[in-house]
Amino acid sequence: MPLELDELDRSLLNTIQWDFPLVERPFRALAEKHGTTEEDAIERVARMKKNRIVRQISAIFDTRNLGYRSSLVAAKFDPPCLDAGARAISGHPGVSHNYRRNHPYNLWFTIAVPPHSRLGLERTVEILGEKSGAGVIRLMPTLRLFKIGVKLDITGEEDPTAQSKYQGFSEKHRTVKHPVTPEDIRLIRALQRDLPLVPEPFTALAHGDGDGLTAPRLLEGARRFQERNQMRRFAAVLHHRRAGFTSNAMGVWAVPAERAEDIGEKMANFNAVSHCYLRPTYEDWPYNIFTMVHARTKPECEKVLDAIGRETGITERAALYSTREYKKVRVEYFTEAETEWEAQHS
Numbered sequence: 001m002p003l004e005l006d007e008l009d010r011s012l013l014n015t016i017q018w019d020f021p022l023v024e025r026p027f028r029a030l031a032e033k034h035g036t037t038e039e040d041a042i043e044r045v046a047r048m049k050k051n052r053i054v055r056q057i058s059a060i061f062d063t064r065n066l067g068y069r070s071s072l073v074a075a076k077f078d079p080p081c082l083d084a085g086a087r088a089i090s091g092h093p094g095v096s097h098n099y100r101r102n103h104p105y106n107l108w109f110t111i112a113v114p115p116h117s118r119l120g121l122e123r124t125v126e127i128l129g130e131k132s133g134a135g136v137i138r139l140m141p142t143l144r145l146f147k148i149g150v151k152l153d154i155t156g157e158e159d160p161t162a163q164s165k166y167q168g169f170s171e172k173h174r175t176v177k178h179p180v181t182p183e184d185i186r187l188i189r190a191l192q193r194d195l196p197l198v199p200e201p202f203t204a205l206a207h208g209d210g211d212g213l214t215a216p217r218l219l220e221g222a223r224r225f226q227e228r229n230q231m232r233r234f235a236a237v238l239h240h241r242r243a244g245f246t247s248n249a250m251g252v253w254a255v256p257a258e259r260a261e262d263i264g265e266k267m268a269n270f271n272a273v274s275h276c277y278l279r280p281t282y283e284d285w286p287y288n289i290f291t292m293v294h295a296r297t298k299p300e301c302e303k304v305l306d307a308i309g310r311e312t313g314i315t316e317r318a319a320l321y322s323t324r325e326y327k328k329v330r331v332e333y334f335t336e337a338e339t340e341w342e343a344q345h346s
Helices: 007-016 026-034 038-050 078-090 122-130 182-191 201-209 215-227 257-268 299-310 336-345
Strands: 056-059 069-076 094-102 108-112 136-142 143-147 231-238 249-252 271-276 289-294 319-328
Touching: 007 038, 007 056, 007 136, 007 231, 026 038, 026 201, 056 182, 056 215, 056 271, 069 122, 078 094, 078 108, 078 122, 108 122, 108 319, 122 136, 122 336, 143 215, 143 257, 182 201, 182 215, 201 215, 215 231, 249 299, 257 271, 257 289, 257 319, 289 299, 299 319
Parallel strands: none
Antiparallel strands: 056 231, 069 108, 069 136, 094 108, 094 319, 143 271, 249 289, 249 319, 271 289
């Protein structure tokens, strides 16, 4: 943890990861909650952005509920070809996370394609496999979502193996009931931009639209997206390593199919687990439940995985650690870059 973070900094970080106020003067609301001034709250967040602890503050939309199709993808590369292959894959605008991991499946990335995609998800991944020179490329789509949402305990007070009943965004929220309209797309494009660090940041976001959008209209849209489960939350995303969480393990588990529902829900209750999914298996991949664990050290990750194993009785597992980050960005929705990529590769 950087030494310049004091108790108030850490408390602010804990709040803005999950509960950023959707009001015209959010930093004043944060200041009132934390016993400081609006100016001080802005200055503290600005300093944490400058020091690359806070990555971005913006809307976190649910890809599926916007009509997008997405998947985790695993690929095998000959090690000398891996870096070049990763660069080719990272060039797709819908690839948001791309990591080298310590496994024969040595490249793992996430990809999303828009509702209007002419190629579709499967063909897009095939093209990326061909362009990158992957030996094997496998779709690992979400069959069931048990948990999604990173919230790091910046205070350091919580036991890394602590559990609490998960009540956040999960499979029950993933029902596309509201087709996205042109007006929605306009609001989405504004809300996914990084929030300016000024007293009335939503006014600044609205003005950036350049066509008469106002802060009240933007905020009303954000609340509507939340009600529809199209936006999971509006929040800060941190640079995990700069925030002190230097290790992450993709813990994967071989769970009997008839127990997957119950076990997935139990695993999601571990606070250190930020993502928990049911995914398909293959002949050379027996693991169907994925748990992403963020911790301050590798031994701490292993401690969490050991605790999950004891709690659930599941013993067949693997821990895949990221050894290089090729790309990590927020997905940007309804962009020209998506259309351009498809036009080039159709």
